[in-house]
Amino acid sequence: MAAEAIDANIRGIKIERKEYHKGRPAPEELKRKEKIPRSKMPKLKQDKRKGFDEVELGLDENTVKKEVERCLNCAICCECFQCDKVCEPNAIAHDLDDKILEFDVGAIVVATGFDLYSPDKLKEYGYGSIPDVITSLQFERLLSASGPTTGDVKRISDGKVPKRVVFIQCAGSRDKENHLEYCSKICCMYTAKHALLYKHRVPDGEPIIFYIDVRTAGKGYEEFYNRVTDEGTIYIRGKVSKVYQDNGRIIVLGADTLSGKQVEVEADMVVLALGMVPKQESEDLVRRLKIQCDANEFLTEAHPKLRPVESQTAGIFLAGAAQGPKDIPEVVAQASGAASKAIAILTQKEITFEPTIAGVDEDLCSGCSICVGVCPYNARELDKEKMIVKVIESLCQGCGSCSAACPSGAAQQRNLIDRQIEEMVVTALGEK
Ligand code: SF4
Ligand code: SF4
Ligand code: SF4
Structure with missing residues (x-):
């Protein structure tokens, strides 16, 4: 309002x-x-x-x-x-009601964001059963001046300042068998930041980070990592297998893959560096917009190198972690690219399309409508009088689904019908 x-x-x-x-x-x-x-x-x-x-x-x-x-x-x-x-400009209207607004738009930028991987799925790390095992986001809140402790790092169980905090990187990520297969990209750096801030708040505290690799691919990231280690954070290369309580003490059990030994670390607090997953609430929107998703349910770009901010559907662009894990500078760059692409469409007088859109051979079409059902872009409709299908050219993306589904061969890609392809093959092979 x-x-x-x-x-x-x-x-x-x-x-x-x-x-x-x-x-x-x-x-x-x-x-x-x-x-x-x-x-x-x-x-x-x-x-x-x-x-x-x-x-x-x-x-x-x-x-x-x-x-x-x-x-x-x-x-x-x-x-x-x-x-x-x-209010001098008289901009307040108390009598406006909530409304659902509908707009005709020429472009859409989908930036639905991400969720953190659910810590409830990481039972081996004691989340939910050990009060001082918390997530990275909860630790971020503890560090925040507007958080529940006004920025003081305190244990949840007894309010004491933790003297040793163990951070577990790749919590849920890079574990094809049990959790997420992919690297979540941001957790190495936010864990380094958390460790440094903890050290600043608790100078006699001991931050220990368990890691598989430290991925510092970004401007100034390697230098930041060096600063974190220089200021006293201990990095242990290895995967944590279990976090448990023994007589009120929290024990982190893991393997140090550099020394080849099993390590057992007593901790006052454990922080899980959770990975990123696609936003669950965006599923319905994504389905309605007919945007394709990859195996991990992140939105798929039209081409990973040449069209990284475009979806397969013309006029729909992607921005942010909805497309895959990425950090803030990358999100800002991608969002700027998506906005520029959208503006480029809106400022054109005419839109040009690829010539390889679908066509219909009216002599062969039986009007069975199989192709109407398979078209992911609603670009085909049945002419009920003539009982043949028409293509809505402005919607067709030339995906070829209709050609593959048509039982009579009536649905073909324009300028690329079967006979033309055969001729091209024959010519390429030099056969007569
Ligand atoms: S960014 Fe680092 S902590 Fe996060 S999944 Fe990748 S390697 Fe693991
Ligand atoms: S599937 Fe083929 S025959 Fe059936 S309506 Fe579509 S174009 Fe016509
Ligand atoms: S090629 Fe066929 S299935 Fe694909 S968008 Fe065009 S009409 Fe629809």
Whole structure:
């Protein structure tokens, strides 16, 4: 609502205002209304409050409905309209309702982001059962001045400052058999940052990082890694097999692959450097936009080298970690590329397409509509009068699915029908 009002103000559009208090109960009527007490918020029991779990458990659906019905719609608690008095450009409109807006657009940039790999799948590292085993994002919150400890690094279990923190890199990544096959690209560097910040907050603390490789491919990254090791972080090359508790102590069991020995490290806190996975909530959007995904469900670009910000569908561009793990500078560069590509389309008077789009041999087409069902871009439709299929040329991407599916050979790529391909092969082989 506010955005719409600001936009209208910038464009110089006058917003029609309704009468604000229309439909509100009169003061006498309000006095007669029965006072219903507020519903009680269920809370986590005192003895269960150890980790990052919310203390307030939230209301169930029925209770929420009852709470909503308690509202008298009297506008005493809100809509005092003081903001109207101070807003000089008169950009505030209290009477705008929520709306679903539909736009005709010429280009779409899909930047749906990522989720962290679920630590619940890493039972061997004790997440969920050992309170001081936390995720990298939770550690980031501990370091933050606006976080739950206002930037002090403290254990979740007892509030003490941890004197030894073990960071486990590749938590969930690069493990084809059990978890994710790919490298998540960002966790080497954010772990190095976490270790350095921890060392700054707790100068007598001991950060230890278990790693498979340290991947520092980025401008200044190797120098940063050197600084982290110079300032006292210990790197142990090896994979952690287990994190467990023994008499209240946290034990990290792993292998040092450089010395070839098994190592057992006692830790006050363990931080899991979780990998990146595609955003789960974006599945529906991706399906509706008909964007192809790779084996790991990241969005697939049209060509990894020549068209890295374009999807297979013309006019739909990709940006950010929705396409694959990447860090902030890479995301910014890719998003700028996607925006430039979108602007290039919007500023053209005419759009040019590849010539190899689909066609229909009307003499052969039986109107069976098999090709209509297989076309991923909705570029084919049945002419019910003539009972033949037509191609919507502006939508066809020349993918060839219809040609492969057509039982009668009526669906063919234009300028590339079977007979032409045969002729090309014969010519190339020098046969008559
Ligand atoms: S970026 Fe580093 S920590 Fe993350 S998966 Fe790759 S190698 Fe492992
Ligand atoms: S599959 Fe072939 S025959 Fe059937 S409607 Fe499509 S073009 Fe015509
Ligand atoms: S080639 Fe066929 S299946 Fe592919 S987009 Fe064009 S009409 Fe649809």
